[in-house]
Amino acid sequence: MNRLRRQQILDTVLRIPEGRVASYGEVAELAGWPGRARLVGRILKEFEGPAPVPWQRVLRANGCIAFPEGDPRHDLQADLLGQEGVEVRGGRVDRERYGWSGD
DNA sequence: GTGGTGACGCGGA
């Protein structure tokens, strides 16, 4: 079952459109595992570096990049988002503009 | 078995 759960979460992340973002909590919710935001982060942790899955589109509920400033991953995520047209200011994204909540 | 640690989130002070 762990296997299926992991796949459902990854599938949900893959559904986030290019140029849009979703929070860890939303991904968990959409995947059918409400309240399991931490699990989403734990799973995405395996995909650092070049992205087989668009992990850069997943942010905290307040629109901030989860990694602290100074962490190389923080800048990497900001760059990847910028490359697909998502404006990142101060490590934060305007969820009103780029937020995605399923379709 | 036990305790600490997270790519979290929310409500309250």
Added chain:
DNA sequence: ATCCGCGCCACCA
């Protein structure tokens, strides 16, 4: 805005 506490658990020492 910021800080804290708590709920959530998978993972690891």
